[in-house]
Amino acid sequence: MSELEDMAMKIFNAYEDICLDKEKCKIFEELFDRFLTAVDKDGKAEPYDLIVQLGLLHPAEYDQMVKILKDQSLI
Secondary structure, eight states: HHHHHHHHHHHHHHHHTTTSHHHHHHHHHHHHHHHGGTTTTTOOOOHHHHHHHHHHHOOOHHHHHHHHHHHTTTT
């Protein structure tokens, strides 16, 4: 598994684990809306797959999203 795939899994798992906390879940959803819509063609893809695509196709945006998640202590 690549470093990108590892981080995508870490983000996805953190999102799944944190969704019971409405405030933290809201942060994830806002970031996903902001960053993942660029790679979500049909609106049905799983966050993990979209995070990997974002990292491959838009590395600067991916890095920014990861930085925000780290700064917020969400991953």
